[in-house]
Amino acid sequence: MTETRPPLPASLDDVDGWFPKVDQRLFTWFLDRQERLGQSGDLVELGSYLGKSAILMGRHLHGGETFTVCDLFDSQAPDDSNQAEMDGSYASLTRTAFEANYRAFHDRLPEIVQAPTSAILDHVRPESCRFVHVDASHLYEHVRGDIQAAHVMLPVEGVIVCDDYRSEHTPGVSAAVWEAVAVEGLHPVCVTPQKFYGTWGEVKQVQDDLLAWLGDQDDLWHEVQEVGGRALLRVKSRSAPKAKKKDQVRELKERLARVEDQRARAQHELDSVRHSLSFRVGRAATALPRAIRRGGRRH
Known part of the structure; x- marks a missing residue:
């Protein structure tokens, strides 16, 4: 063998x-x-x-x-x-x-x-x-x-x-x-x-x-x-664990910054839409029928 x-x-x-x-x-x-x-x-x-x-x-x-x-x-x-x-x-x-x-x-x-x-x-x-x-x-x-x-x-x-x-x-x-x-x-x-x-x-x-x-x-x-x-x-x-932890913290901070940036951009786009003429006209057009329906239900 x-x-x-x-x-x-x-x-x-x-x-x-x-x-x-x-x-x-x-x-x-x-x-x-x-x-x-x-x-x-x-x-x-x-x-x-x-x-x-x-x-x-x-x-x-x-x-x-x-x-x-x-x-x-x-x-x-x-x-x-x-x-x-x-x-x-x-x-x-x-x-x-x-x-x-x-x-x-x-x-x-x-x-x-x-x-x-x-x-x-x-x-x-x-x-x-x-x-x-x-x-x-x-x-x-x-x-x-x-x-x-x-x-x-x-x-x-x-x-x-x-x-x-x-x-x-x-x-x-x-x-x-x-x-x-x-x-x-x-x-x-x-x-x-x-x-x-x-x-x-x-x-x-x-x-x-x-x-x-x-x-x-x-x-x-x-x-x-x-x-x-x-x-x-x-x-x-x-310490390798500390170094690794620092890397993890840095990565989390970078990820949080990216999420915050995405949130800020989304909020900016939403605000732009809300202040647009088309959004105000559309909102007014849908608000009137809802008001009429609410008024009708009171009688």
Whole structure:
């Protein structure tokens, strides 16, 4: 019996996974900015699920650079807590599915390390990377180790992105991320509802450039807050339901204006008819017989 394989994805939207549009836009902006500034270096993703974010990152890989993906995929986790997390959230994850999705968009696969993310420093040299995406375990000890590994892999101007830094079901990620900010010198650049973007380098110029870009994006909302004496940008997509509601309100107003215009024209035509000589003569001609009939009925 022939095995039926799912159809290959034709666009990023066809790939299963949690990678919101706002983060797709920001990944692209950060990676494009590095390229504009001539910042070369390798790319690393710790935890890839079915490849949605990896596919986008792979589009920014240049000659002489390496993209390394580290994930357990369908291997056994190294400890019971991690295995329980895998069984509960990633039971459908297989390396075969990841590779099929990635190959639908790229000729070559990234370097794949099928192992716990704690092994990444055995495969990636210190300060060799420019962009690291941390999206593996949600357990505090593991995320803390992943952030520390990213610190080793990134030069001072490199960018780290951490997923699920604020979700209710991932408090371990929150603890590890904000501990890195408070204790280990990680500087927040911006946050979205799902991801944290930071660097161990200076952030002012990055934030100034990002603010200038955001000012031209009608579909993205942003504000500047202050955390521990440092600026922090909040970015999110403008609510699609609200945008849709605005379109509906505008359409209703336009429709109401058209109806009102039609009513005004009809009223104008009616007034013109009522004030015409023919209408007055016709009305007088029909009014006289009615008056005679009413008068006759009184007797």
